[in-house]
Amino acid sequence: MVFQLLSLDEDTLHEHIFERYVELERNSANLKQDLGIQSRTGTTIEIDIEPPLLTTATKTIRKKKKNKVKQNGSRTDIELYNVVVEQSLSDLNSSVSNNNSTTGYVLWSSTPFFLRWLLYNDESEPLRHPSESIKVVNIDQDMIKIPPIYSEINDTKVGIIELGTGISPLMAVILSNHVDYYICTDQRGILNKLKQNIKENISQISRRECISKSLEIKRSEIQIEYESDTIESNENKKRYNRASKTSTVSIEVEELDWEKFDISVNHPYLNQIRDDCDTIYIIAMDVIYNEYLIEPFLNTITNLRKYLSKNTKGTAVIQEVKCLIGVHLRSQDIVTEFLEQAIINHELPVYSISDSSLDASRYAFYLI
Template structure:
């Protein structure tokens, strides 16, 4: 069964947040009591993206079957259907020293480590039954019912040759671009400039996991189309780029976009669907206003950027539920100050965690 969406407005935000924290208390015995860093002691972390026993997913194939499919170019590079079976093994080099420093990146150091919500989000997206319609590679959209309402909204697939992803606050791990670069035509990972060197390094160290598409990247100085004679691989490509974005100084116009953000600018002519993804970037009040201002600019820009055709643009924002006040403030600012439509993803897989996922348009 597909997940449902709960529309959040001024009258329902508090009830939604209260309900989520009650659910956390119900499952508190099985949840980790930490801030959400996947590993705060290891400089090198091995991350396995594979079906999780706790996710309500299609029946998992054996590892041997997965390996056969991964090594078969006809299946590994063919159409994507609703049952992704490929698994990923990714090495992330963290900077524990930078995390604990007050001297680097203007004391904005949380991006130097991997946070737990990212692997969870990917496992849910790739393997959960409830997210299956997001994986259909037909360029279309599905109608998703709103809870406590007869209404539905259109939610496009997040995979396909007409899909571009912009990640805000990527951090250094490179897990999302490494995995999702296999399934979309364009992926743009963004963060503050001080983060990007290590982000690029982690992506390049895991290029072997980008094996469903031919990767072309100006920012990474990678062009796999020159290394293959397989025309099918060459034509099935992903433009994967890394670009600096600081939310506090982000100001979007046609002039600033083409000059300062060339990859964001090109995306309006490349994609029919744009997803903006941000995971665990809201953890204090200070970040809320600049993040939402940047998000609002991007949503508005891609909706209006191409007069010849409409671009479907949505945001997926995942939050680790730490401070109840910060979560409430984020949702209130999004709905009341920025007039965004915000929907909580209502799904059992998420309700048994300290995370929540929001669809924003």
């Protein structure tokens, strides 16, 4: 069974919030009672993103496959990722870093949770591959189709724009295996550390060749790396042939301050993703935690949707623009205000994604 959607409006959003927090309380004994920082002790943390381990034998097989991927970057049918994140606990606790906006300097738990759900959960299948329409449970006989994030299945071009990426490369390097364009955005003070972390984990993009202007990665450099391998072997030749034939992903890092975003200014990377992609997803994980950021964030979402719906000549583009917003359920008042402003003030079509694993977690995911 796949996930269902709950259509939220001015009447249903408060009932949704009430039920979600009742469920949260019911599952409190099984959930961590913290703010959601992945690690409060380490500046270097290692994150494994892999399917749930069912047996000892399965664990051994997956460990061997993961080690093989880490050694040579080759593709495996079972998606296994090992990402090392350099975070800055000192900047997190600083009162001056990045104009007092410091939460992006560490990895938050919502991102690994979302990736494991998206990659491995049977109920998230419609976001991976084309599927039948998704049921909207609170509207009689209503079904909607949503485009998959993966582009390799139905031969369409898919781009992702991530808002509030922070210093973590986790989402970017993993989802870049399945999309054609990926743009990471955040405030200027975050970007150098983010670029460094992406480069350190670039081998995790094993299903596509990565090219990037902002990271200064060219396709020819990747091919030279394979060609200059000192060990002549059939395995190396296979790796080179695979690398030379595979699809590419363009991954870029760009400054985007929600309070200063101007759609009248030229944005080359956004232009490229707008003009080349059939489907665009705007993704943001755990950016709803402060009441003062809600309005700038929603203004950015609204302006981006307008910006991405027109090409350089100003005419409408036939494409899908969707938003996936992950929220760590902390303050009930903050989540309520976010939904009220999104639905009432900005008149955005908001759906809550519901399935058994999400409903038992302390995260909520919304589709716009």
